[in-house]
Amino acid sequence: MNQTRRPVERVVTSGTFSLDGGTWDVDNNVWIVGDENEVVVIDAAHDTDAIARVIGDRRVAAIICTHAHDDHVNQAPALSDRFGGAPILLNPAEAPLWRMTHPRRGPDRELIGGETLTVGGIDLRALATPGHSPGSMCLYAPELEIVFTGDTLFHGGPGATGRSYSSFDEIISSIRDTLLPLPGETLVHTGHGPATTIGGEAPHLGEWLARGR
Structure with a gap:
């Protein structure tokens, strides 16, 4: 019998991020959202086995990539293969x-701002938030009062x-116009x-603007 699961589970995985000729050690948050029967995985990073252990025998409805930096997508194909060809979703930009x-x-499929994905009775609204990369996306779960921001917004800034x-x-612009209008308790x-x-x-926001310029 499947156990009752929390609607959001986190797996922290470790590896590297490489771009523009540099490589850095990173720890990534991998988010698993759903119920005891089906889930989506947000940002399949570094360690397929660790992610799979938390998924267990549940169906993977999709592997959602908030963006395509290597530390967020390096295990997406392997995880898809492991879970019956679960579709990989990414913004085409x-x-x-x-x-x-x-x-x-x-x-496997484009992820477009404005669409809603539903898994385990949880709606995830795709929010287009370019800037960190051209097609960066966030996922907002209004019933859970949670937004998954990838690398668009962190504790302490963009x-x-x-x-x-x-x-x-x-x-x-993405943070100001798309994320900050969400309820403050999100x-x-x-x-x-x-x-x-x-x-x-x-x-x-004003501090970030001053610092960035």
């Missing part, structure tokens, strides 16, 4: 970054924009590090 890691296999395919102006589950809330980050 991420194609150049995706091909750096997986040149011979593409995602994600990095000093590398290829990134834009400081775009990430600020919990922000990030791609790395600790959680925060929309209300906790909103007062600092």
Whole structure:
């Protein structure tokens, strides 16, 4: 018999992130969202076995990539293969970054801002938040009062924009116009590090602007 599961589970995996000729050690938050029967995986990073252990015998409805930096997608194909060809979802603007890691296999379906995915009775609204990368996406679960922000918004500010395919102006616009209007109590589950809330980050927009310029 399947055990009762929390609607959101986190797996922290460790590996590297490489871009623009540099490589850095990173710990990633992998998010598993659903119920005791089916889940989606948000950002399959570094360790397929660790992710699979938490999934257990549940059906994987989709593997959702918030963006295509290698540390967020490096295990997506392997996890798909392990769970019956679960579809990999990615915004098409991420194609150049995706091909750096997986040149011979593409995602299975486009992830477009405005669409809603439902898993285990939980709605996940896809929010287009370009800036950290051209097709960065966040996923908002209104019933859970949670937004999964990938590398767009962290505890303490926006994600990095000093590398290829990134834009400081775009990430600020995405945060200001798409994320900060969410209810202040919304919990922000990030791609790395600790959680925060929309209300906790909103007062600092002016500081980020001054720092970024």
